Amino acid sequence: RRPVESALITPVLVVSLVTGVAMAFKPVANVLLGPGSAAAISQALKPPAYPAVPVAKNLDWQKIVQEAGDRFPQAQFRSIALPRKGGGLITVRLRQPAEWLPNGRTMVWFAADTGQLVGARDATQARAQAQAFNMIFPVHTGKMAGALHQLIMALSGLVLCVLGLFSCWTFWFAGGVRGKVKRTVPQGVGSKSV
Template sequence: MRLIDALHRWLGGLIGLLLATLGLSGAILVHRRAWIMAPHAGDAPRQTTEAVAARVGQLMADPATRPQMITFADRDFGLDRLAYRGGAGAYADQAGTLVARWSSQWERPELWLLDLHQHLFAGETGETVVGVAALAGLVFVVTGLILWWRTRRMFTFRLWPKRMSRPAVLWQHRDFGIVAAPLLLLSLITGAVLVFRPLSAVLLGPDAPRTIAASLEAPPSRPGRLAETLDWPGMIRVARTRFPDAEIRSLSLPRKGNGLITLRMKQSWEWLPNGRTTVWFAADDGHLVAARDAAALPPTTQAYNLLYPLHAAEVGGLPFRVLMTLSGLALGLLGSLTVWTFWFKRPRVKSPKRVRKQADEAITAAEG
């Protein structure tokens, strides 16, 4: 038990601030669509085939101003988001008119907060650190549950310590942590598996990583450069003919020279914000190359596709967003107070000379 106690304290002391940062940024991002300030952000989505086709044709017509990616408006956010090279971007209303532009993510708090939460401003390296922190957080929660069991009869729930002394903070930390544990486990497990896909084997079976990778793989790369002139509205119509009831979610130009334009769609039963129903077109002439129906994906992959919506509270409406907000706030509180007690409120270790002096004084007092 001493080893578990030491592991719990040192994990909290070393990664508590990082976990607090991830928790607080996640709690804010859950509600990002509500606080993004831009004209027409509250407009209802226009998802008719001709409405989407018209604005795609307008936005993609000029090669000089063509975005690398369009993420289309949905019921929670009424603007299309355009992504350009070098981190630049824009919001456009559903008539195709730009209403906001930026040259880097630092001009938009919703973008740099997302980069902080997912990558710690450090790209793939930062994403790996986030994944490791999530795994360490799981160990932190599990060891905390074990340590709490010994003192379960003394349970007293407090949102905030009775006073800012080390014993009071530790008491609050112990009992508040046990209440928050289910939500923390959900956030940390989903976050860790999203970063480290091989961990899906623990949740979904030993063959899960291979099954997921194979079923989500794009068609083979094709030769050919992106043509300056393509029938962009025609692509939308072809995709809608193939999946008439699916919502059109994003359009991406070829990446890493693969010669494929990718159109993602979301069927009504899918939880992922952009869906896994996908249609690919040739970049040189725009003809249909392949299509993937999310309903035909293996059950393992469909289960894996639920992890991000659960982690980001993209399902369940406001009640679930509130729960995941509480999870983030709890992680922020527990992580920050752990660091404070570990580094700044550690119990003072008395020197042997002082201990002997206090003992002599006690003996003298008893004899007197």
């Protein structure tokens, strides 16, 4: 009934749907991003190989932070993670100005037993499919282009809610009861003769 409003909100709903499905189901993201995307994403997320070792008690944390900052001087620190089960790397995660992902995907890894630099990965130099994969979350959540983007994505969520309410209202009240067809049974059908 309101074609202008529908035409304006439909692309936003499509973007919200596609990015949401791509985040929830990695195979969908691989299909969307094209051939070779699964390998590119896996390579961009995989840490370097290092044996499982316990975290040393006397690590120089200041040196670790300083070395990560020197490696990517324009980046903001986002997190430092201790080794996961079966791993031996301390992960420093940073966000560079060119990255859309709020926490960034630029990583620096240090050995948990010695504190030595093991590897670093610049997310802005990753393959195109991996960079596109990193953009899915900020596009979906409205973290890409400031307040206007957040408002538009919030509006898409509100529209979905209103559409759901209207559907329920139409089914239960507006069309459901009145739309039922009354069935009449012809005389003689279903009656038993004794």
